[in-house]
Amino acid sequence: MGGETPIRRKPHSDYPAQAPKPVGQLISGIYKERIGQFYSGGQWESVNLRAMMNEGVAAGKPHVQLSVWDAPDQTRPTFDEATSHEFKETAVGSWFGPAWSTHWFKVVLKVPKDLADKRLLELHWDANNEGLVWTDDGKPLQGLTGGGDRVEWILPESFRDGKEHTIYIEMACNGMFGNAPGGDSIQPPDPNKYFQLSRAEIVAVNPDARQLYIDIWIIGDAAKEFPADSWEQHKALKTCNEIIQAFELGNKESLKTCRKIAEQYLGSDINSARVYDSGKEPLVFGIGHCHIDSCWLWPFVETKRKVARSWSNQCDLMDRYPELNFACSQAQQYKWLKQLYPYVFDRVKKKVKEGRFHPIGGSWVEHDTNMPSGESLVRQFLYGQRFYESNFGNRCQTFWLPDTFGYSSQLPQLCRLAGMNRFLTQKLSWNNINKFPHTTFNWVALDGSQVICHMPPAETYTAEAHFGDVKRSMSQHKSLDQDATSLLVFGKGDGGGGPTWQHLEKLRRCRGISDTVGNLPRVHMGNSVDDFFNNLERKADSFVTWYGELYFELHRGTYTTQANNKRNNRKAEVALRDLELLATIASVKDKSYSYPKKEFDDMWEAVLLCQFHDCLPGSSIEMCYDESDQFYAEVFKTAESILKNICKLFGVSEVKSTTVANGIALNTLPWHRKSIVEISETEAAVACGEGPLLKLRQFKTSAENPEVSVRKLSDGVFVLENSQLKVHVEGGCITSLFDKSAKREVIPKGQKANQYVIFDDKPLYWQAWDVEVYHLETRKELACGETKIHEQKNHRVSVVTKTKISDDSYIETVIGLDAAMKGQQSYVEVSSKVEWHETMKFLKVEFPVDVRNTEANYETQFGYVKRPTHYNTSWDMAKFEVCCHKYADLSENGFGVSILNDSKYGFATVGSLMRLSLLRSPKAPDAHADMGTHHIRWAILPHQGGLGPTTVRKAYEFNNPLKLLSAPGGLDGGSAALAAVAEPPVRLTADSDPALILDTVKRGEDDEDVSRGELPKKKGKSVVLRMYDSLGGRARGTVATTWDVKKVSKVNLLEDELEEVVIEDGKFSVDLRPFEVATFKLQLA
Ligand SMILES: [Zn+2]
Secondary structure, X not given: OOOOOOOOOOOOOOOOOOOOOOOOOOOHHHHHHHHHHHHOOHHHOOOOHHHHOEEEEEEOOOOEEEEEEEOOOOOOOOHHHHHOOOOEEEXXXXXXXXXXXXXXXXXXXXXXXXXXXXXXXXXXXXXXXXXEEEEOOOOEEEEEOEOOEOOEEEOOHHHHHOOEEEEEEEEEOOEOOEOOOOOOOOOOOOOOOOEEOOEEEEEEEOHHHHHHHHHXXXXXXXXXXXXXXXXXXXXXXXXXXXHHHHOOOOOHHHHHHHHHHHHHHHOOOOOOHHHXXXXXXXXXXXXXXXXXXXXXXXXXXXXXXHXXXXXXXXXXXXXXXXXXXXXXXXXXXHHHHHHHOHHHHHHHHHHHHOOOEEEOOOOOOOEOOOOOOHHHHHHHHHHHHHHHHHHHOOXXXXXXXXXXXXXXXXXXXXXXXXXXXXXXXXXXXXXXOOOOOOOEEXXXXXXXXXXXXXXXXXXXXXXXXXXXXXHHHHHOOOOOOOOOOEEEEEOEOHHHOEOOHHHHHHXXXXXXXXXXXXXXXXXXXXXXXXXXXXXXXXXXXXXXXXXXXXXXXXXXXXXXXXXXXXXXXXXXXXXXXXXXHHHHHHHHHOOOOOOOHHHHHHHHHHHHHHOEOOOOOOOOOHHHHHHHHHHHHXXXXXXXXXXXXXXXXXXXXOOOOOOOOOEEEEOOOOOOEEEEEEOOOOOEEEEEEOOOEEEEEEOOOOOOOOOEEEEEEEOOEEEEEEOOEEEEEEOOEEEEEEEOOOOEEOOOOOOOEOEEEEEEOOOOOOOXXXXXXXXXXXXXXOOEEEEEEEEEOOOEEEEEEEEEOOOOOEEEEEEEEEOOOOOOOOOEEEEEEEEEOOOOEEEEEEEEOOOOOOEEEEEEOOEEXXXXXXXXXXXXXXXXXXXXXXXXXXXXXXXXXXXXXXXXOEEEXXXXXXXXXXXXXXXXXXXXXXXEEEEEEEEEEEEEOOOOHHHHHHHHHHHOOOEEEEOOOHHHHOOHHHHHHHOOXXXXXXXXXXXXXXEEEEEOOOEOOOOOOOOOOEOOOEEEEEEEEOOOOOEEEEEEEOOOXXXXXXXXXXXXXXXXXXOEOOEEEEEEOOOOEEEEEEEEO
């Protein structure tokens, strides 16, 4: 040993010493584009993956025999009726129509021998319109969409026996989005649209090819959408390329090889729901959904079928995809299903029980929240929650309103009072001026109540479950400081029928990517929306807050479009309020009178349905308004008959009295009133008092000292005057309005109030929906015609002016003044008849007032909101058109002016100029929207002090004038019974805060003599009172009742008892925080 140097062995390496060939880098752009070529149609489809999708097709006789029965006109007959008719032979290639017609197909299927043992057999049916598959014994199974979407129906195993099997397909001649003539879906429907049946064939599908298609679609998206500086993007591109290389046309084994390569990127668990079991922390929670507009580009009657089609799809899909959870809102749609499709309803009920199908939202429909009254919002929840509770055993926890055009500042309070503390919405992502800054936050109402609000960051409620939707669930999440989780609401809306198998397959792969390569937020399936919010609730105290309304910076035209429908809404709300009060009094007074609960339910359900977010806002097609006109006509007819019965019971007649002596005024407002009631052209009376029936006395005046007068000063110049106001009318406009008690001129010198102005109204796209900011620059004043004295009565004077709008349109305006009543603020009343035949014009009326404030006040549900009168910031400017209810008000310290209206919702205050929006004339989606005659009333109410009870009460009174009834001898001449009815059985005592409004008086929902049995009946009679603070301060008061009350409880909107309230001598006190809505239940002895 010694001396030798040990030999150091080199480690073995196969790395060749010489480069065998040149190798280039993938040229990203070209290789990305190549992915599409692998599965796209067109010139490549015979040589790419598409060529291997099917293993066989059987079309035509004897495999697919078709016969049809055409339902007459636009009828939608039932299965039994349709199948009782004779069917005549038809074939693929035939045309069916016109728009909205229905065709029933008898489809006799005979699977050929060579397809009988194939792995997956489907019927492919496409007529580019919606369809519903029925069994031959009348069970609806699954919807079909058409136009390449949801065209498959899986054949049952029993059909493989080589024999003939019959199914029926009910074809509806409308597409997903109705019957628009061309590519622009909001254009009015084409009544002559026809549909060609392009496919009706039995297809043996190659499942490997179908799955590979989804594999490469998603990996391809990763290659295109992951950042170029990420290794995950490069790996995706390389994987796609390898798959394409491995594919051999005609070699089924190569499909399996390709899928093995895909697993390197997607993981090996993507072929089942097992992929979701990795136990890794998810961030995105997928929930299936199908947003079905209750009416929109199709009539309400078609929605009933859309619901059946869509929801049966989901029941079917759930059986094949155990991870699918599906949330669906709108109690009304469940009710339709229950009535018309009991088989589907039972299927849904079963899935609800299994915890897979989630009724959500707690409201009757997904309603508008700008325009419905406070009580309407309450009833949306009351009717919604009661339906869910009585049919599914549970109420909803989450208010669900993804697609409504702005959200009232009182919603969080009402949600909390209806048992919901979560809210999901989405639409604010459409704002076209300012981006809403939060995804997850606490939303706070006027009274301080809060709900957790989540707006899915994928910014859609009809996601296609693309790779990009999952990615955006993180990249567009704006509340990551607080919480990074989000909901992904996916599924085709309207006629699309909800999630498809493609959506579910894609999401499995997205999850696979997150767990295998990463970089994509981890999506999870199988949770409910409630699970998601439960998790948020634990951290909610750290969430940012948003106080007040969620103003939607778009669709501002919806406060005005379809004026007649809006007017009906207001009138119906007023009528329902009146009748519930009167019927309550009647049913407590007299055992023989039964509270017309069914009629009220029918009326409310109709009104609530018409508040659907495309109906009341005016964004539906003409057919929907023909339907809603009928609904309202029915409501008003029922209202008349209820009133007639109550009058009879009270011992009065609903026929108008023709003399003061036999007259009585019907009052439904809960405060002392004093007002003129016109008996005839020449005679008037003063009604005065408190309670449902008011005494009349002769209105007296003297010729020397008239209570109200009109004088002509010169041609076209008139002065109307009473003891409080002096009004100059010149050229049809009000050039001076002097408030004698305030000693103040209301109209700035040289300016004109009640000036009509017209604007060009061409929004960027959504005609019926939008009025855009630039319309303000097209303002044109309308010149008035001649003014004449219209009325010159002892109690009332007025002048009338005709204003030409165009050769086709004009306005007839009556500016009137009543004799002022002592203690009552007088106002100038304007009633107009508008003959309106314009195109894309917007009519408004202006009131410049000598009042200065940077904020104006607008009535909203159970209170009012302040909005800027300036354009300081883009957020201020975005509110260039806003929603109001019965009043809008501009006040400064000590004085203000309110503009009251009887049927309008659009308003703007710019500086000191107040502007009431009257009529629009969009041509899509209803080509005739608002054409015709309109009757509109408004009033200018000056008031001393800031916004106060004067405005709130006058706005109520303006919408609810006293009704003249008759009884022999009037109230004095009547019986003791009549006198007893005249007393208010429940009221706020005179020392109560005048800001307190007793708004609703009704019977308890579940009282044994009222209940219709949805929920357990309760013993005895009860009366529910709803009141609120209308002005934003602490409102204290005393409720006094003459009813024999044994117990009073504060309850929520669903009439659950919250706490007992002490009642003594028929009195109990109330103490409300600013803008609080409080409900009390009086249990009668
Ligand atoms: Zn919608």
